Amino acid sequence: TQLLEQSPQFLSIQEGENLTVYCNSSSVFSSLQWYRQEPGEGPVLLVTVVTGGEVKKLKRLTFQFGDARKDSSLHITAAQPGDTGLYLCAGGSQGNLIFGKGTKLSVKP
Amino acid sequence: ETGVTQTPRHLVMGMTNKKSLKCEQHLGHNAMYWYKQSAKKPLELMFVYNFKEQTENNSVPSRFSPECPNSSHLFLHLHTLQPEDSALYLCASSQEKTRHINEKLFFGSGTQLSVL
Numbered sequence: 058t059q060l061l062e063q064s065p066q067f068l069s070i071q072e073g074e075n076l077t078v079y080c081n082s083s084s085v086f087s088s089l090q091w092y093r094q095e096p097g098e099g100p101v102l103l104v105t106v107v108t109g110g111e112v113k114k115l116k117r118l119t120f121q122f123g124d125a126r127k128d129s130s131l132h133i134t135a136a137q138p139g140d141t142g143l144y145l146c147a148g149g150s151q152g153n154l155i156f157g158k159g160t161k162l163s164v165k166p
Numbered sequence: 167e168t169g170v171t172q173t174p175r176h177l178v179m180g181m182t183n184k185k186s187l188k189c190e191q192h193l194g195h196n197a198m199y200w201y202k203q204s205a206k207k208p209l210e211l212m213f214v215y216n217f218k219e220q221t222e223n224n225s226v227p228s229r230f231s232p233e234c235p236n237s238s239h240l241f242l243h244l245h246t247l248q249p250e251d252s253a254l255y256l257c258a259s260s261q262e263k264t265r266h267i268n269e270k271l272f273f274g275s276g277t278q279l280s281v282l
Contacts, residue, residue: 156209
């Protein structure tokens with residue numbers, strides 16, 4: 058069974074701090090997606106990475122796909138209260154998406 | 167607004183009730199999905215429809231019955247549920263099933279279901 062482990066499970070920080078969350082697996086994935094889910098809403102796709110070693114930037118968010126395509130990280134610079142939410146990673150394998158349990162981020166003003 | 171609308175947003179039902187969840191997408195997509203999101207568990211894929219044909223049933227109990235009358239509408243019929251079925255049920259769509267792992271999944275806001 059393929060699993061995606063996300064860490065940390067919970068993260069509470071002050072506005073302006075930097076943070077990194079991780080998504081790890083022992084399996085290789087053909088692609089890796091990151092979603093953000095706000096309370097009372099469904100997940101919204103942030104980025105898809107498909108090449109080992111790929112780095113993508115979305116404003117203050119930097120996403121990296123591991124060289125071996127087994128892991129990924131999301132780095133947020135100068136976090137803001139609007140970044141609060143559940144961050145989910147999802148790996149593509151054999152035509153399906155495998156989701157992690159998510160990292161719940163709280164950014165306090 | 168993601169273009170995927172789910173109703174109702176909240177539902178409380180007894181174990182002997184029959185209810186239905188509705189999902190509608192206005193994106194012209196051909197694939198629609200039901201996911202279950204429980205506390206402390208990853209998103210679980212339940213059913214997939216591609217061009218109105220069911221292509222996946224991930225060992226879901228028969229008390230959950232999906233229906234896809236056309237590419238824009240998806241239903242989940244519920245009967246004799248158990249308290250452990252309480253969860254957020256999310257509908258999603260994508261252009262086509264075979265391509266969705268590299269494409270965007272559009273999720274609705276979900277139905278928060280409580281089974282008493």
